Amino acid sequence: MRSVAIVFLSLHNAFATHSRRLPDYDTIMLNGTQHFFNILIERRAALFFIDALRLDWRELALACKTSAATRRIPICLVSDDVEIRADAITNGADLALSWAELDIQLDALVMELARLPDEATTAQLACECEGALPPLAVEGLALFNRGEYYRQHDLFEEQWMATTGPVRDLYRAVLQVGVAYYQIERGNYRGALKMLQRSVQWLYLLPDSCQGIDVAKLRRDSYAVRSELQRLGPDRLDELDHNLIKKIAWQAPQSSST
Numbered sequence: 001m002r003s004v005a006i007v008f009l010s011l012h013n014a015f016a017t018h019s020r021r022l023p024d025y026d027t028i029m030l031n032g033t034q035h036f037f038n039i040l041i042e043r044r045a046a047l048f049f050i051d052a053l054r055l056d057w058r059e060l061a062l063a064c065k066t067s068a069a070t071r072r073i074p075i076c077l078v079s080d081d082v083e084i085r086a087d088a089i090t091n092g093a094d095l096a097l098s099w100a101e102l103d104i105q106l107d108a109l110v111m112e113l114a115r116l117p118d119e120a121t122t123a124q125l126a127c128e129c130e131g132a133l134p135p136l137a138v139e140g141l142a143l144f145n146r147g148e149y150y151r152q153h154d155l156f157e158e159q160w161m162a163t164t165g166p167v168r169d170l171y172r173a174v175l176q177v178g179v180a181y182y183q184i185e186r187g188n189y190r191g192a193l194k195m196l197q198r199s200v201q202w203l204y205l206l207p208d209s210c211q212g213i214d215v216a217k218l219r220r221d222s223y224a225v226r227s228e229l230q231r232l233g234p235d236r237l238d239e240l241d242h243n244l245i246k247k248i249a250w251q252a253p254q255s256s257s258t
Contacts, residue, residue: 004114005043009033009060010051014078018049018106025114033060041069046114049102052079052088061092074113074204078102086231089223094200096230112201121166128167129210132253134159137171141213144174145247149182170210173202174248177222181245184225189234196226214249221246 005026008015012031019027028043030036033056040048048064050057057077064070076095077088085096097105117125133141140155156175160168180195199222208216225244232239 005045006047006049006110006114007040007043007045008049008051009036009054010049011053014051014053015049018102021106022110025110036060037063037067037070040064040073045070045073047110048073048075050075050077050093052077052081052084057088058091061088063092065092072204074200076102076109076113082233083231086227089227089230094204094223095197112198113204117166117205125166125169125205126207128165129170129207131167131211133211133213133250134163136162137174137211138252140171141174141248141250144178147181149178149185152178153182167210169202170206170213170215173199173206173215174213174218176202177218180222180225184229184237184240184242184245187237189229189237193226193229196222196229212251212253214251217246217249 005028006019006022007028007030008019009030013029015029019029026043028039028045030039039045050060054060061075061077064073064075074094075092076097077085077093078097078099079085079088080098080100085098088096095109102109136155136159140152140159143149143152143155153175156171156178160171160175163171176195176199180192180199183189183191183195203215203219203222206215208214221244225240228240228244229237
């Protein structure tokens with residue numbers, strides 16, 4: 001597993017304890033940004049943690065997400081400030097955790113996110129994404145866009161179980177975002193946040209468009225909901241603007257005339 005690198009960027013080695021908990025990975029501790037992008041690219045970074053005490057974290061996160069070479073590396077910002085954690089999601093971070101949450105979730109996060117698909121899998125996913133959305137998923141998508149989030153779950157789960165190729169991650173991602181929205185409707189803050197966080201591991205590996213679904217928009221929309229959830233906290237869930245919960249954009253393939 002040494003080929004999988006996890007990069008920690010902080011002040012005063014704030015991640016030293018966390019790095020030592022991951023002996024099976026190539027952990028890289030950085031205090032400065034010299035040769036920063038070269039390290040991410042050349043060491044094949046699969047996960048990137050930033051300490052929000054660095055005043056340049058926004059610039060670094062956005063720079064990573066706007067570079068084709070690094071934009072698929074998931075970024076986790078760590079801060080005990082709830083406003084900063086909410087701001088992180090709209091400034092390039094995929095996840096934002098408190099230090100206590102990181103202590104608890106580190107092993108699970110690394111297991112879920114620090115994975116580099118091989119070239120064959122990536123090529124297969126790109127090929128499968130060029131295909132049409134299966135009828136069962138089309139039906140599930142219609143339910144999702146009608147706000148029937150509980151019912152969409154069963155159809156996307158069935159499609160996911162029936163699919164063996166890497167495109168099954170598309171169905172799992174949509175399923176989990178839909179379940180999160182269902183939990184919001186039920187007033188289950190922790191359940192909603194958990195599902196939105198879990199969906200990141202599938203969304204970030206997918207192309208921006210897959211089987212006609214605008215994955216890039218789904219990322220932005222679900223990240224915006226997660227950002228606002230984190231800003232509000234569990235005691236203010238009823239203040240969530242439900243206009244943030246948007247439909248999934250999908251372009252059905254055009255039938256060719258003969």
